[in-house]
Amino acid sequence: MKKCHITFQLNGITCEVLVNPNQTLLRMLREDLSLTGTKYGCGEGDCGSCTVLLDGEPVNSCLVLAAQVDGHRITTIEGLADGDKLHPLQTSFIERGAIQCGFCTPGMLLSAKALLDEQPDPSELEVRTAISGNLCRCTGYQKIVEAILAVAKPDCECSSNDEKNCHGGD
Amino acid sequence: MLLPKFDYNAPADLEEACQIMANYGDQAKLLAGGTDLLIALKKKEATPSQVVALDRVEDIKGVCEDDDGLYLGSRTTAAEIAEFDFGPAGQALSQAASQVGSPLIRNLATVGGNLSTAMPAADTAPPLLALQASVVLQRYGDQRVVALSDFFVGPGEQIMLPEEIMSMIFLPRLPDGSGGAFEKLGVRKALERSIVSVAAVVSLADDGQTVKEARIALGAVAPTPMLAHNAAAGLCGMKAAPENFAEAGKNAAQEARPRGLRTSAVYSRLMVEALTVRALTKAYEIACK
Numbered sequence: 001m002k003k004c005h006i007t008f009q010l011n012g013i014t015c016e017v018l019v020n021p022n023q024t025l026l027r028m029l030r031e032d033l034s035l036t037g038t039k040y041g042c043g044e045g046d047c048g049s050c051t052v053l054l055d056g057e058p059v060n061s062c063l064v065l066a067a068q069v070d071g072h073r074i075t076t077i078e079g080l081a082d083g084d085k086l087h088p089l090q091t092s093f094i095e096r097g098a099i100q101c102g103f104c105t106p107g108m109l110l111s112a113k114a115l116l117d118e119q120p121d122p123s124e125l126e127v128r129t130a131i132s133g134n135l136c137r138c139t140g141y142q143k144i145v146e147a148i149l150a151v152a153k154p155d156c157e158c159s160s161n162d163e164k165n166c167h168g169g170d
Numbered sequence: 171m172l173l174p175k176f177d178y179n180a181p182a183d184l185e186e187a188c189q190i191m192a193n194y195g196d197q198a199k200l201l202a203g204g205t206d207l208l209i210a211l212k213k214k215e216a217t218p219s220q221v222v223a224l225d226r227v228e229d230i231k232g233v234c235e236d237d238d239g240l241y242l243g244s245r246t247t248a249a250e251i252a253e254f255d256f257g258p259a260g261q262a263l264s265q266a267a268s269q270v271g272s273p274l275i276r277n278l279a280t281v282g283g284n285l286s287t288a289m290p291a292a293d294t295a296p297p298l299l300a301l302q303a304s305v306v307l308q309r310y311g312d313q314r315v316v317a318l319s320d321f322f323v324g325p326g327e328q329i330m331l332p333e334e335i336m337s338m339i340f341l342p343r344l345p346d347g348s349g350g351a352f353e354k355l356g357v358r359k360a361l362e363r364s365i366v367s368v369a370a371v372v373s374l375a376d377d378g379q380t381v382k383e384a385r386i387a388l389g390a391v392a393p394t395p396m397l398a399h400n401a402a403a404g405l406c407g408m409k410a411a412p413e414n415f416a417e418a419g420k421n422a423a424q425e426a427r428p429r430g431l432r433t434s435a436v437y438s439r440l441m442v443e444a445l446t447v448r449a450l451t452k453a454y455e456i457a458c459k
């Protein structure tokens with residue numbers, strides 16, 4: 001089994017890695033590069049907890065071989081914040097209680113980011129469709145959908161009310 | 171889940187890919203979107219010595235067109251197909267592609283992979299059958315073109331030789347006044363394998379009311395995706411009217427050969443009937459526009 005030498009952009013940084021051909025992208029991120037924000041759930045593309053952005057599009061990193069990302073651009077949850085400054089989606093998830101156990105959260109955030117990058121003003125249905133490959137067993141999705149919509153439509157009535165409540169608790 | 175050991179090949183073009191497949195034959199597995207292959211590898215259902223990734227083979231991605239019809243690259247993803255405008259009849263295909271798995275799966279999964287895994291419930295198979303697609307199978311120094319209706323053999327089985335690569339799917343140009351639609355029944359809206367799926371393509375005569383040609387294709391109700399020939403033939407020359415669509419629905423239900431695996435055969439047939447009527451009605455409406 002000949003190792004593969006790959007070069008790719010990871011969260012804006014050029015990475016050169018020697019990987020086994022039978023290594024998934026998920027394992028390389030977690031085990032070789034210690035980026036454990038990307039979670040290993042089902043390993044079969046059903047749960048979405050391993051979601052990363054491949055050239056800006058969300059994919060299940062458990063279904064991609066590490067060798068396949070040669071020449072491509074990967075964004076993981078570690079690449080979402082700008083230094084210490086959280087991404088607006090991350091802030092919104094925290095403020096609106098869209099996180100419970102947190103296992104689905106990195107994947108949810110990346111699916112949401114990909115949606116908003118493409119469609120800054122999505123409908124609720126578009127939000128629900130965009131996260132339909134990301135399973136959450138805690139929240140019932142409602143607060144996640146609200147948190148994403150609040151970033152997309154910061155002026156809408158429901159989110160501004162929520163915001164007052166949230167800030168009141170700070 | 172660890173993957174078995176294999177060597178990774180990333181040919182730069184179709185010729186190199188064919189050469190590798192000619193060398194290794196059934197020792198090699200093609201990797202397109204990976205949404206089926208990686209799972210098969212993890213479950214040790216596939217243990218190839220070589221994995222041949224088609225990522226870099228640009229000439230089998232995307233859509234091109236000439237006077238005869240459309241050429242759809244086998245490496246085109248479900249997400250790309252869902253966004254592409256294939257014309258009024260081709261809506262059956264883009265609708266089906268938009269319902270494959272989840273957004274995450276659709277960004278990886280390819281139409282060539284969906285066809286060559288040959289699952290009875292494959293979402294893109296019924297619309298492509300109804301659109302009279304044929305597939306181009308390439309091997310080193312040779313190629314053949316096979317009608318999709320002759321491609322499937324049984325669950326997970328099709329006619330491809332181990333060294334063959336599906337390069338293109340050809341969709342012949344349909345007459346003006348054609349429309350297509352896809353209906354999928356599942357218990358949830360995402361990550362669902364169809365319980366029953368139906369694609370219908372209707373071409374209207376110049377009067378805009380008479381069905382000149384029709385094709386109805388069924389998924390998940392036989393060992394392979396299948397065309398309901400009798401149901402479609404019964405519609406030709408008839409008025410595009412609810413009573414005739416209802417009759418076609420009944421005929422399609424009779425032609426279905428459900429094995430009663432995921433749901434009862436009786437239920438499958440009832441759903442074939444209902445979904446056929448819906449798909450024909452929508453295809454007709456689209457054809458009228």
